[in-house]
Amino acid sequence: MKNIRIIKTGINVAPILQDIEKYPEDWGNVGRMKGIDRQDPHTRLVTSGVLQLVMGGVSTPDEFIGDTEICVPTEATTRHIAIQQWLMENSLRPGRCAFLRTPVGEITGKHIDKGKYYLTKDRYHLSISGRYRYTVWDNGDDDSTKEIIDVEPGTFFWFNNKKNHMAENIGQVERIAFIFDVAISNTNP
DSSP: OOSEEEEEOOOOOHHHHHHHHHOGGGTTGGGGOSSOOTTSTTTSOOSSEEEEEEEEOOSSTTSOGGGOOOEEEOTHHHHOHHHHHHHHHTTOOOSSEEEEEEOTTOEEEEEOOOSHHHHTEEEEEEEEESOEEEEEESSTTOGGGEEEEEEOTTOEEEEOTTSOEEEEEOSSSOEEEEEEEEEOOTTOO
């Protein structure tokens, strides 16, 4: 596959999940984001919950958040120590990053991450809970070009977010994934 690459499986995500469960009030802090047009399908959040650790920012009200390099840590960053430790142990220095959750049977709709910010970033997922199907289309909506993986908790993978992609919760519990961006580099996993 050229648009999805599994980097590692079997990662112990229990400490990360413990932090998430310890601070349920951190979910939903997306409401503090500026510059989001909730009607625009490219900026509208399609998951049922977001726990932002580092979010995008804008310098003017009319600026598109996907076109800025502004990254703003939230208060939640200081409480979610286990994910910070995992990132350090793996020499990963993310830009924007968040936990996303999707209820059983729900889909995070097909989309492309738009904006200048994403052109210079690699996108990764670390699956925390639930089982989900991840799909990336190599050529627009042509189903003959789609790549699909089923993701179990503890799976770390890269995907090409510059192509249409989506996630479907196919498990029996809520899907939680840690999604983060890292500046493109030959040393990236």
